[in-house]
Amino acid sequence: MTPDSLAALSDGLFSVAVALYSLAVVAFCAQLAFGRRPVRSAELVGAGAPAPAAEAPAEDTRGRRWGAVAMGLTVLAAAAHGAVLVTRGLATDRLPWGNMYEFATATVFVAVVAFVIVGFRAPGLRHIGLFVLAPVVLALVLIGLFLYAEAGPLVAALRSSWLAIHVSTAIIGFGIFFVSGIASVLYLVRSRYEARMADGGAPSTGVLARLPAAAALDRVAHRTAVFGFPIWTFAVIAGAIWAEAAWGRFWGWDPKETWAFIAWVVYAAYLHARTTAGWRGRPAAWVNVVGLAVMIFNLLFVNMVSTGLHSYAGLN
Amino acid sequence: MTVLDRPAVSAPGPSAPRRGVGLLLRWWRRLTAMRTAIVLLFLLALAAVPGSLLPQRSLSQTNVRGYFADHPTLAPLLDRLYLFDVFSSPWFAAVYLLLFISLIGCVLPRALEHARALRAAPPPVPRNLLRLPDSGELSSTLPAGQALDVVEEELRVRRFRVVRSEGELSAEKGHLKETGNLLFHLSLVALLLGLAGGKLWGYEGSILVTEGQGFCNSFQQYDTWSAGPLVDSGDLRPLCVDLDDFRAEYEENLTAASFTADIRYGAPGEDGRPTTIGVNGPLRVDGDRVYVTGHGFSPTFSVTRPDGTAITDVAVPFLPTDQSTMASEGALKLPDLGSDSDDQLALEGFFAPTGLVQGGILTSVDPRPLAPQVAVVVYQGYLGLDSGIPQSVYSLDATQIDRGRLERVAAENLAVGESLTLPDGTTVAFTGYREFAALQYSHDPGQAWVLGSAVALLAGLLGMLLLRRERVFARVASGPGGGGTVLTLASLTRGSGESAPRFAALTDDLRTALAARTRAPEPGGPPA
Ligand code: HEM
Numbered sequence: 018m019t020p021d022s023l024a025a026l027s028d029g030l031f032s033v034a035v036a037l038y039s040l041a042v043v044a045f046c047a048q049l050a051f052g053r054r055p056v057r058s059a060e061l062v063g064a065g066a067p068a069p070a071a072e073a074p075a076e077d078t079r080g081r082r083w084g085a086v087a088m089g090l091t092v093l094a095a096a097a098h099g100a101v102l103v104t105r106g107l108a109t110d111r112l113p114w115g116n117m118y119e120f121a122t123a124t125v126f127v128a129v130v131a132f133v134i135v136g137f138r139a140p141g142l143r144h145i146g147l148f149v150l151a152p153v154v155l156a157l158v159l160i161g162l163f164l165y166a167e168a169g170p171l172v173a174a175l176r177s178s179w180l181a182i183h184v185s186t187a188i189i190g191f192g193i194f195f196v197s198g199i200a201s202v203l204y205l206v207r208s209r210y211e212a213r214m215a216d217g218g219a220p221s222t223g224v225l226a227r228l229p230a231a232a233a234l235d236r237v238a239h240r241t242a243v244f245g246f247p248i249w250t251f252a253v254i255a256g257a258i259w260a261e262a263a264w265g266r267f268w269g270w271d272p273k274e275t276w277a278f279i280a281w282v283v284y285a286a287y288l289h290a291r292t293t294a295g296w297r298g299r300p301a302a303w304v305n306v307v308g309l310a311v312m313i314f315n316l317l318f319v320n321m322v323s324t325g326l327h328s329y330a331g332l333n
Numbered sequence: 334m335t336v337l338d339r340p341a342v343s344a345p346g347p348s349a350p351r352r353g354v355g356l357l358l359r360w361w362r363r364l365t366a367m368r369t370a371i372v373l374l375f376l377l378a379l380a381a382v383p384g385s386l387l388p389q390r391s392l393s394q395t396n397v398r399g400y401f402a403d404h405p406t407l408a409p410l411l412d413r414l415y416l417f418d419v420f421s422s423p424w425f426a427a428v429y430l431l432l433f434i435s436l437i438g439c440v441l442p443r444a445l446e447h448a449r450a451l452r453a454a455p456p457p458v459p460r461n462l463l464r465l466p467d468s469g470e471l472s473s474t475l476p477a478g479q480a481l482d483v484v485e486e487e488l489r490v491r492r493f494r495v496v497r498s499e500g501e502l503s504a505e506k507g508h509l510k511e512t513g514n515l516l517f518h519l520s521l522v523a524l525l526l527g528l529a530g531g532k533l534w535g536y537e538g539s540i541l542v543t544e545g546q547g548f549c550n551s552f553q554q555y556d557t558w559s560a561g562p563l564v565d566s567g568d569l570r571p572l573c574v575d576l577d578d579f580r581a582e583y584e585e586n587l588t589a590a591s592f593t594a595d596i597r598y599g600a601p602g603e604d605g606r607p608t609t610i611g612v613n614g615p616l617r618v619d620g621d622r623v624y625v626t627g628h629g630f631s632p633t634f635s636v637t638r639p640d641g642t643a644i645t646d647v648a649v650p651f652l653p654t655d656q657s658t659m660a661s662e663g664a665l666k667l668p669d670l671g672s673d674s675d676d677q678l679a680l681e682g683f684f685a686p687t688g689l690v691q692g693g694i695l696t697s698v699d700p701r702p703l704a705p706q707v708a709v710v711v712y713q714g715y716l717g718l719d720s721g722i723p724q725s726v727y728s729l730d731a732t733q734i735d736r737g738r739l740e741r742v743a744a745e746n747l748a749v750g751e752s753l754t755l756p757d758g759t760t761v762a763f764t765g766y767r768e769f770a771a772l773q774y775s776h777d778p779g780q781a782w783v784l785g786s787a788v789a790l791l792a793g794l795l796g797m798l799l800l801r802r803e804r805v806f807a808r809v810a811s812g813p814g815g816g817g818t819v820l821t822l823a824s825l826t827r828g829s830g831e832s833a834p835r836f837a838a839l840t841d842d843l844r845t846a847l848a849a850r851t852r853a854p855e856p857g858g859p860p861a
Contacts, residue, residue, distance in 0.1 A: 169584075169586060169588060170584045170586070170588050170590070171588070172588055172589055173588075173589040173590055173591050173592055173612045174612055174613070176590075176591070176612070176613065177613040179613075243798050246794070246798070247791065247794050247795055247798060250790070250791055250794060251791060254787045254788075254790075254791060257787070258784070259613075261622075261780070262613050262614070262615060263612065263613050264624075264626075265537070265615070265622070265624040265626055265773045265775055266537075266775065266777070267777075267780060267783065267784075268528075269391070269392065270384055270385075270389065270391060270392065270419075270420050271392065272385040275381050275382075275384055275385040276385060278381060279378045279381050279382065279385075282374050282375075282377050282378040282381075283374075283375075283378050285374055286371050286374040286375055286378070289367055289370060289371050289374065290371055292367070293367040293368055293371060294368075295368060296368065296371060304371075311378075319385070
């Protein structure tokens with residue numbers, strides 16, 4: 018295949034991936050709709066069980082089937098998504114993360130893979146699928162609309178093996194933080210619901226009752242952040258090593274560097290908060306959400322609005 | 334499980350002189366509490382924000398000047414708050430110094446305690462084992478001592494350190510986790526020291542060098558330079574660099590593919606070793622580095638007076654104003670060519686590596702020098718170079734033009750080889766171009782130290798996050814009715830992962846080992 022047809026194939030696969038993810042979103046909705054019988058949790062509350070929501074009520078077969086369909090569609094979509102990157106890379110004969118379109122596409126891919134891994138290791142957490150994949154679809158649509166860039170060669174500054182090291186790890190770290198942040202958002206929502214239930218509130222018949230237990234969400238948020246943090250740390254260090262070779266100093270408070278630092282500090286604060294009395298639980302989860310906001314800000318605002326060395330306008 | 338704040342001291346009724354000390358102590362405790370650390374981390378993140386949203390002097394003086402021009406009332410206010418020098422401001426320093434004091438105060442006592450713990454025996458067995466989060470009972474037909482032997486062996490195989498006492502045992506492993514934690518936090522301090530050292534003893538100089546020219550490492554020669562307060566300007570490494578050839582290569586779609594500079598370097602007076610540097614590939618000499626940070630064109634001009642005095646092929650660097658077409662602007666000033674200070678000559682020009690003239694206006698359409706052209710405006714009169722006000726070498730002093738002391742005498746577009754003649758008979762010829770490279774010399778003695786700290790930091794982080802510290806306790810008692818032995822097990826884990834499945838696996842292994850030793854069917858039930 019010629020580079021042009023590979024590039025066209027990559028663009029086509031992008032649409033396929035978005036379509037498949039959308040189907041997976043529908044299937045996850047169906048799983049939530051049919052998945053659990055909230056009546057059972059109501060009975061438990063009536064019996065005065067201390068943490069009724071933590072019990073996962075049996076899922077009926079319809080729900081389980083939808084869950085399997087949703088996971089299958091997600092994996093299929095992720096395969097197409099991965100192929101978008103592979104064909105891009107083949108078309109341009111380089112790593113497919115040389116501009117913002119490619120970087121963002123790859124980051125979303127890592128987020129999906131992280132979710133799939135979590136979903137296979139802890140099937141109970143597949144119920145957050147809707148809340149991971151809906152942002153994924155939204156992000157991909159926005160990426161396709163606003164960030165799209167034609168397949169092309171890399172600018173000189175990016176022709177370095179550090180591209181493979183620094184940018185790959187940044188993508189992986191970001192993708193993992195994405196899942197972690199979503200888990201924390203869901204934790205915040207769900208823990209409020211559980212607190213209301215503990216105060217004798219009426220159980221929800223909607224989505225709230227079908228989310229995984231707050232404790233499980235908190236745990237997955239923390240575990241993924243613990244996994245992502247050293248990767249992000251490595252990405253920042255690798256970036257500094259690259260900057261030393263490319264820009265003449267290892268750290269210069271370029272806007273991108275500044276926000277990478279801010280994100281790193283916020284995630285360090287999150288990990289501390291998780292082990293500190295008075296910060297555990299909801300405050301810590303908020304810190305994690307702020308961390309994700311900082312990461313997204315760093316991707317969007319800093320690339321599009323501010324002018325720094327990371328804009329790759331040229332050699333200067 | 335991991336309550337990290339030390340319990341508040343309940344000070345027993347202090348006497349008056351002690352009260353001051355007590356107050357200090359209380360403040361110290363508050364500063365070194367984890368809760369404070371989180372707040373300080375947040376403050377640090379917050380403090381960095383304006384540094385990315387407002388222009389910073391350390392990044393671009395030009396942008397800061399632009400901001401002052403756009404916001405004449407606001408800018409001086411912001412400046413008084415150091416908001417254009419955030420990362421060297423006293424309040425930013427205050428936040429990170431407080432954080433680091435807190436960190437040292439938190440980590441040093443922990444390090445001492447850890448050093449003691451490394452040598453100390455595992456802690457004694459708690460009284461009520463079944464209260465621990467992971468605990469259970471096993472029964473065996475083995476006598477108590479033998480059952481405990483089995484447990485000890487199994488734990489030692491798993492590399493626990495085990496202490497036995499009468500009828501009970503405690504075991505521990507995973508000190509490396511705490512070592513990792515301390516390594517990580519202390520590396521942060523080391524990293525900060527490296528940064529500070531680099532700032533104090535480091536320096537940096539930049540200069541534009543046209544092909545065929547060179548520079549030596551001294552502050553007099555640089556166009557711009559900055560140096561830490563402890564740099565002795567007479568003590569810079571004696572190194573000279575000559576630029577022989579510069580090449581910019583482009584892809585078909587005019588994406589810049591590579592920039593390379595062939596240079597020679599060595600001590601002053603030496604012949605110099607040839608080498609090639611470029612983007613992502615600086616010259617490294619004993620820890621100092623020379624970078625190519627930019628490039629551009631230096632058009633060359635020959636100027637001949639009617640009386641025959643001439644200067645030939647003088648190259649002047651023009652600054653690129655558009656990286657995609659390399660359209661560039663600059664000025665040539667010849668104060669000494671004429672008869673006196675009111676007969677000086679200068680030109681301002683626009684250089685296009687591939688020029689296209691439409692309606693008399695020259696534009697550049699390609700960054701490669703395929704058809705170089707210049708548009709020049711020539712002035713004669715007084716340049717104002719000795720007026721005491723510094724002026725840019727890339728443009729003429731507009732006030733002299735406004736005052737009429739510097740008069741525009743000709744303007745024309747020239748291709749290579751063409752020339753123009755001024756009213757007084759002087760000719761100005763555009764004879765060609767050379768390329769220039771923007772070179773930067775950097776000296777940062779803290780750099781290797783910072784890298785070492787960063788690597789240690791990462792290693793410590795991995796140890797802290799991935800390792801576990803586990804403690805296992807066991808106690809034996811004779812079974813109900815005196816038959817056999819009841820073994821109570823418990824574990825305490827600190828670190829990643831869920832402890833319950835691991836404890837269940839350990840209990841299973843122990844049950845199997847006990848059964849194997851008994852060589853008899855296990856009489857007891859599963860752990861409670
Ligand atoms: C520059 C500031 C700091 C950074 C970037 C930082 C970063 C970190 C990180 C990433 C962790 C891992 C958390 C985990 O185990 O999940 C950690 C753990 C820890 N930090 Fe810090 N830290 C800083 C300052 C401090 C300070 C000031 C203190 C003491 C007041 C402190 C005490 C601790 C302790 C005790 C742990 C261990 C937590 C545990 O064992 O679970 N740190 N730190």
